[in-house]
Amino acid sequence: MHFQLDEQLSILRDVVHACLHGLSGTDPEEQWRALVRDLDLFSLIEAAGDDGDGSNLELMLVFEEVGAALLRAPLLDTLVIAPLLLGCRESAIAGGLRQAIRAGEARVGFAWQEDGASDFAAPVATRITERGTRLFLSGSKKAVPAELPLTHLLVTARAEDEDGVSIIVLPVAGRDLREEVYQSFDGRRMMDLRFDDIEIDRATILHGGAGGRLLVQRVAEHAIAASCAESVGVLRRLVDLTVAHITERKQFGRPLSEFQALQHRLADMLAHLEMAAAASLRATLSLADDDLRTRAVLAAKITVGRACKFIGENAIQLHGGMGMSEETAAGGYFKRALTLAGLFGSSDQAVRKLAEAGPIMPVVAYG
Incomplete structure (x- = not known):
């Protein structure tokens, strides 16, 4: 492309x-x-x-x-x-x-994921409870990025009398948040949070109701497009590392890159990379189009997710056992590629949603 x-x-x-x-x-x-x-x-x-x-x-x-x-x-x-x-x-x-x-003074974490929910379309269990004139937040969130200390959280929750989604701005300082910090598959710090009747100000609720759910869906599509672009960068670097490795390594007195089977494998990896880059670009260009955005983003999620698996696995195969070691850069890129592929839902979930949304291009009947 x-x-x-x-x-x-x-x-x-x-x-x-x-x-x-x-x-x-x-x-x-x-x-x-x-x-x-x-x-x-x-x-x-x-x-x-x-x-x-x-x-x-x-x-x-x-x-x-x-x-x-x-x-x-x-x-x-x-x-x-x-x-x-x-x-x-x-x-x-x-x-x-x-x-x-x-100004670079605020670091924000989007707390949306809950137990049993891997994409934005899942029902929200975290609740806003009203007692007299006071509001309280109760529930739990998981997999919030915590590589750096956060100053604010944007939390999705549901009021007692509505089926939509509310977005709450929650300053972290001075809050008694229950945190469980751990490392993700690619070695990044994440945390699970629990809110036990934390009092919130009514002015911190930015959105609510059905409009809030539609906004979260729109934001999710922008986030998926950005994660697809990051995946393309990861995969491009992974292909470059693999080309450099088989060019430098020798077997039977000649570079691995001269073996035709490995050349074919690299050609397949490059083809998947180009398809992923094209799908990512299409999704990015469609973000401003309300009619096309959802289907283009889902298509990119599927294409890029499959490319992450194919290119990552083949890069490790061509590196040999050393590809999974901490000393080899390819291992870190492979882990990141798989993590991004599962971010905001799996490719299989995207396939089902795309089937429900319909084709990206209009179907033309001939004859």
């Missing part, structure tokens, strides 16, 4: 690439400071957009570079999900948090 960037997009990609090149493997705190505070990534993305409000293409390019650098700083929740949720409501709390994100 040939996709030509204009000058502005090329400059953005080169700037982000140059910044990330020296950050791979560094402390997440240093990564955050370099990207959000020093580089001012949030404003950079906004300024690159033609309409002044940011562009989905800019985010795609940034997240591809994030994936290629295997960056650990949690950017998805703060730079993609939070601005979308906060931008749909005019309030002092939303505006203040958005300004804090822009």
Whole structure:
């Protein structure tokens, strides 16, 4: 697939690439400071957009570079999900948090996942209870990114008298949150949270009802598109590492890259990479189209998820047993690829949803 960037997009990609090149493997705190505070990534993305409000293409390019650098700083929740949720409501709390994100002072975690729920369409069990004039939050959330200390949580919950979804801004400081911190499959810090009758202010509820559920669905589609772009960056780097490995390694007196069977395997890996990149681009370009967005994002989720499995497994196979070792970069990229493939639901779940949504292109009958 040939996709030509204009000058502005090329400059953005080169700037982000140059910044990330020296950050791979560094402390997440240093990564955050370099990207959000020093580089001012949030404003950079906004300024690159033609309409002044940011562009989905800019985010795609940034997240591809994030994936290629295997960056650990949690950017998805703060730079993609939070601005979308906060931008749909005019309030002092939303505006203040958005300004804090822009200044690099706020780190936001989106607390949406619950036991038995792996995608955004699942019913929400966390409840908002009203007692007199006071509101209380009860329930639990899982798999909240915790690579860096969070300043705010955006929590999905359900009021007692509604079937929709409410989004709550919850400052972390001073809250008695029950946390269980652990490592995910790719070695990143995550945490499970429990809210035991935590009192909240009515002004911190940004959205509610059926409109809140529709907004969460829209935000989910943007988040999936960004994670697909990150996956493409991971897979591109994984293919490059594999090519370098079989070019350098020798067997029977000649490089592994000269064996025809391995050349065919690499060709298949590259084909899956190009399909994943094309699907990711299509999803990104469709985010502003209400009629096409859901189906394009689901198609990308399926295509990229399958590419993560195929390219990752074959990269490890071509590296041999050393591919799964901590000393080999391919192992870390493989783990990240599989983690991203399962983020916001599996490819199998996306297949079922796409079947219900209908084809991306109109079906034309001939004859």
